[in-house]
Amino acid sequence: MEFPILQVDQQHTSSCGRFTFVQGTIRGCAFISLTERAEPVNPKYLRLPSVIDGRIRVVAWLSLVTEILIVGTGGAVRLTGSGLGCPTWPTCVARSIVPTEEMGIHGVIEFANRLMTGLIGIIAIAAVILLWRLRTQRKDLFALAVILAAGVLAQALVGGVTVLTGLNPFIVGFHFTVSLIMVCIATVLVHRVYLAPGPRARVVPAGFARLAHATSFVVALTVLMGVLTTASGPHSGDADAGRTGFNAELLEHLHAWPGYATLVLTVVLLVASVRGKLPVRSFVVTLLMIELVQIVVGLLQANLGLPPLLVGLHMVLACVLAAAMTLVVLNLKAPREVTAEVPETAHEQVRS
Template sequence: MNLVSQCLNILMMLFRKLGILTIITIYLLVLAGGIVRSTGSGMGCPDWPKCFGMLIPPTDVSQLPHNYQEIYAEKLHGEVEFNVTKTWIEYANRLLGAFTGIVVFATFLASIFYYFKKDRVIVYLSFLGVILIGANGVLGKYVVDSFLKPGVVTLHMLLAVLVVFVLLYAIARAWSEVISIETISRKSTLNMILVLTLVLSTSQVLLGTQVREAIDRVVANPLFGYDRNTWIEQMGLPFFIHRSYSLLILGLHVYLIWLLKKNIQREGLTYKFMVALLAIVIIEIISGIIMAYFGVPAFIQPIHLTLAILSLGIQFIVYLLINAERVFKASKS
């Protein structure tokens, strides 16, 4: 192997590994965002990109100007009270967001050097990932400026899901060079059920954001906000739809497993992903049950959210694997 071939091989492996790191950091960012949301730390830093006007936030209220409550009163609707824990949770979330942006950009650069001539779709997708992650960062600023406006928070999360889909496709195309295409029968039926599952699962995530917004309204109510055991009964219709809908999602996944078991080899990669997906959906439902019957524990909420986004990502991977012969045609040539 000559020097040029060795360098190209290094760049190829660099892109693949950076791609995996990118997906991991994005999911960690989703988890961090869930922690921010569940702990009420979204306004822990009332300004952006600095935090209380500082590059590194304070660790004690004595480090802030004596009139800091007046400075940020309008932005925070008068609810200004420095909380070091919430401030540093939000600050850590921002640092992770910045790191994710760097990794996504590095992935794009690696794609240029190896895939620009070989498979430009990977380069275009990687660049789109950079644009989307940047847009989500800007949207994160608006989340702060809008005082956690509900619709904006939901859009912020959905944009993160779109980033996952775009980069998963790019990374899957790169790895398809070394993954054998499985023989799968009844693809049309599997695709129909899988697309339906993706659409309904995404709808379930949206319903979950409505439940989260309902929780925010309950927390803001002085009659119920301090008693977690009363939150569920105050949430109304969005929660009950979300809870019942989960049984439909579970049923679809069980049916998908049954179809895959009949139409693909059980030792194949697609089947393994599908089994992992079913396990995640079951754990996801269990976490929802814990929230419903144990006063919505704060530590469960980010886990519940991350599992939901993780399940969407795996559903998308299964779709790509089922249709590998078509969607990865260019990368195989």
């Protein structure tokens, strides 16, 4: 016959379910020593989130920060001439995944950049796992996490092609451009984890929204011209790497013109957002501050002979600029329950 049994003594605790007596013995009962029992763990942290919690938000921020940081490490590879510090891919050198002593500091710098890719990949996978239970309710967040994870793999492949083609300047430029896109996607993820799901409505006048989108286009043009300018300049990543063959001095001017146009458009956005008391005005202020710093760094590097440190800072700031512009565009809309709180007079003030 079967029946429940529970026996406790000073040495051991046995906890058994239903067992069957067979010839006077109990089968299946396990004894757990009190001294070996593990500390209790809050079951909340053993489950995947069913709502957006701190874990998801932290991973989203880590994704954005590391996507920007890898541009800095990638810039260090190019600016120190370490582009071929690991001359093969996916290994660093033949039969070794890590740099050997013969590769020197250049091998260390290039390998550190590859390790950064691995860290970003781990964070991207963590985001996908944490959002797994929410993949139906928050399809937007899950899709963004999957895109970021796929982007890490794609960037690793592009990085391999970059090495195998001897740092072709166009592929290097494409590599950097994809990194900028990844920064923008990570920015969207960070923004969305703080918003309620559901339909969103515009919280600014239509004219302001069109001007913001036009500004974002000019920002993208400025960054792309900067990528082409860098690909034509002296920092190739290796002494034997080729250049585009374009006139770098002319490209510097072509890069500066849309940069100044971006500044003018942003000032107009700021004036309109302040006059209309629009909720996006704080993001426009941030965008303007970043642009001013970027312009100062750009002028300094152009007049000081392109020192590597300033060039690297200019590259990182380009990512921060792209993220700030993305936030401005994202905040043109808000969930419908929030838009109801925005006074209509704000729209009328902008129109006037």
